[in-house]
Amino acid sequence: MNQYSNDVAQPRLEGRKIPFEFPADTDPCWIPDQPQLSAMFNGASLTMPYLEPFLIRTIREAGKKVDDNLLKNDIAGFASQEGHHFRAHRRFNDLLTQHYPELIQLEEKMQSSYARLSKKSLQTRLAYTAGFEAMTMGVTKWIIGQRTKLFAGADSNATSFILWHMVEETEHKRVAYDVYQTLYGKGSMAYLKRALGVFHGSFDVMRFSMQGYKVILKSEGLWWRAGERIRLHKWLAQFVKHVFPFLFRAALPGHDPRSERDLDWVTEWLKAYQDYPEVVVPLVDTHDPKMPVPFKRIAMETSQ
Ligand SMILES: [Fe+2]
Numbered sequence: 249m250n251q252y253s254n255d256v257a258q259p260r261l262e263g264r265k266i267p268f269e270f271p272a273d274t275d276p277c278w279i280p281d282q283p284q285l286s287a288m289f290n291g292a293s294l295t296m297p298y299l300e301p302f303l304i305r306t307i308r309e310a311g312k313k314v315d316d317n318l319l320k321n322d323i324a325g326f327a328s329q330e331g332h333h334f335r336a337h338r339r340f341n342d343l344l345t346q347h348y349p350e351l352i353q354l355e356e357k358m359q360s361s362y363a364r365l366s367k368k369s370l371q372t373r374l375a376y377t378a379g380f381e382a383m384t385m386g387v388t389k390w391i392i393g394q395r396t397k398l399f400a401g402a403d404s405n406a407t408s409f410i411l412w413h414m415v416e417e418t419e420h421k422r423v424a425y426d427v428y429q430t431l432y433g434k435g436s437m438a439y440l441k442r443a444l445g446v447f448h449g450s451f452d453v454m455r456f457s458m459q460g461y462k463v464i465l466k467s468e469g470l471w472w473r474a475g476e477r478i479r480l481h482k483w484l485a486q487f488v489k490h491v492f493p494f495l496f497r498a499a500l501p502g503h504d505p506r507s508e509r510d511l512d513w514v515t516e517w518l519k520a521y522q523d524y525p526e527v528v529v530p531l532v533d534t535h536d537p538k539m540p541v542p543f544k545r546i547a548m549e550t551s552q
Pocket residue numbers: 300329330333334413417
């Protein structure tokens with residue numbers, strides 16, 4: 249039994265196959281008057297059908313070396329959640345590539361990049377996986393914590409889909425780290441490789457996301473205009489401000505993702521989902537000034 253999976257308070261990870269739909273007429277600028285912010289999220293979405301299958305393959309391969317049944321269950325839950333994520337992103341991204349066919353070239357580049365990365369050692373890939381997951385903690389705190397500012401009046405399908413993804417990222421935040429620690433321990437070389445993985449995983453995904461939004465903003469004629477570029481940099485500064493502290497903390501010796509406190513909104517979402525009528529998509533009301541978890545409203549609607 250290793251010390252990470254022996255966490256009786258930790259509920260079993262659940263893959264939720266939520267049937268998010270993205271109508272063909274969804275505006276790729278789905279946050280009103282915020283083409284840069286929309287493009288940043290769209291750029292990140294583009295990476296997911298390449299990144300997340302890589303994470304799944306890596307964690308499953310590592311899982312073959314794990315004896316602990318609780319940790320094996322965590323790995324299965326992690327893979328299930330990531331599988332639902334990238335399939336939903338694929339559906340969303342198909343809309344994007346219809347609007348911006350130039351993105352297909354970038355997708356081919358990502359495919360090749362992850363094929364090359366898949367040839368690296370398991371330790372390097374697992375450190376990348378745990379490192380990327382550390383970044384998602386920062387992104388989650390930013391996106392969910394600031395949701396009322398970021399998504400005010402935005403397309404509810406896209407917003408709710410992204411928030412769901414972030415909720416599940418919180419839920420499985422410790423899994424890749426636990427597997428890494430179980431397989432490679434706490435020696436100084438293991439730590440060093442894990443710390444490198446924080447930056448390798450994070451910056452690799454950021455690099456592709458940036459290439460994605462650049463293609464989109466160029467296509468929209470917003471890339472070379474100074475005022476529009478300033479708007480982009482303001483959002484990027486927000487990203488750096490909220491996310492980078494998580495990267496630096498994650499790279500410290502002795503860091504454990506459990507030390508990152510979960511947001512109440514996430515806890516409430518997870519609790520409410522337990523009584524949730526599965527067939528209905530949990531759409532967040534982006535016009536509500538507080539943007540509460542969607543379940544109460546849906547429960548009222550379904551009881552009428
Ligand atoms: Fe994910």
